[in-house]
Amino acid sequence: MGLSLGACLAVQPAQGASPAVSAAETSVNLSVGLMSTQYHEHAVPGDDESGVIPGFGVGVSALVPTRPGVTSSVDIYSALIYNFDAGNIGYSGHYLVSGAPASATDHAVFNRVEARLGLGFPMIGGMESIPFLAGGYQAWNRNIAAPGGGSTDEFYHSGLFGLGYKLDVPVGGGLVASGTGELLGLAGGGISDNSANWSGSFGVTPEERVELGLDDAVFGRFHLFVSAYWQHFNYAGTMPQSLGNDYYMFEPFSTTTQFGANFGIGYSFN
Known part of the structure; x- marks a missing residue:
């Protein structure tokens, strides 16, 4: 998803962003959905988790022309997006001390917030090419309840920063199709384990995200939309820390893949 693509396409004779694109990108919205999570620790023995949980999201975005009334002007794009997902995920791993296999339930809670700022370049046919900068925060409250009273309460968190590219395509009437790709970095993150009273810091690792969407102006300023996404990221893990009595605690390198x-419904204030 290169920035050069948006710049290259934008030099074509521009007709300006279509009213449908402007309405779709200048709105507030509320959504519900489902998210599948696949988690794997790269360790022996390692832990795995998988499951599908419900969630909701809220967002606000704006696409504002820098020169109102000039159809070929560059637009300013901004967005703020928040997603919350929570539910039970199956855990397949091991007990910390004995190393014996363990099956349990993670009462997981995921939070993710992302801010975007970029430029919109009008294209032929009313399409909009939008390269943008992104920053934000994501967290996972990992609360595993194991049979026999064993449990863990871990909190994973990280900042987000990187680049993205979005293409909006009006396909007739008030319907707009969109595709978004992002390459982000996880930085300043770490883990806090309240059950074992220790914490550690993560190094910088990548996150990739792809999203496809449809937005339809069904009644005046009110819109209905649907989106599907895939994202993949790694947590770098921590260095071993001594807890005394020759016992060490560490978080291994892990991989998480999520799609949903x-x-x-949205309301356009364009």
Whole structure:
């Protein structure tokens, strides 16, 4: 998803962003959805988790022309997006001390907030090419309840920063199709384990995200939309820390893949 693509396409004779694109990108919205999570620790023995949980999202975005009334002007794009997902995920791993296999339930809670700022370049046919900068925060409250009273209460968190590219395509009437790709970095993150009373810091690792969407102006300023996404990221893990009595605690390198779908309603203030 290169920034050069948006710049290259934008030099074509521009007709300006279509009213449908402007309405879709200048709105507030609320959505509900489902998210599938696949988690794997790269350690022996390691832990795995998987499951599908519900969630909701809220967002606000704006696409504002720098020269109102000039159809070929560059637009300013901004967005703020928040997603919350919570539910039970299956855990397949091991007990910390004995190393014996363990199956349990993670009462997981995921939070993710992302801010975007970029430029919109009008294209032929009313399309909009939008390269943007992104920053934000994501967290996972990992609360595993194991049979026999064993449990863990871990909190994973990280900042987000990177680049993205979005393409909006009006496909007729008030319907707009969109595709978004992002390459982000996880930085300043770490883990806090309240059950074992220790914490550690993570190094910088990548996150990739792809999203496809449809937005339809069904009644005046009110819109219905649906989106599907895939994202993949790694947590770098921590260095071993001594807890005394020759016992060490550390978080191994891990990989998480998530994909899901959201359905929602928006209100355009364009």
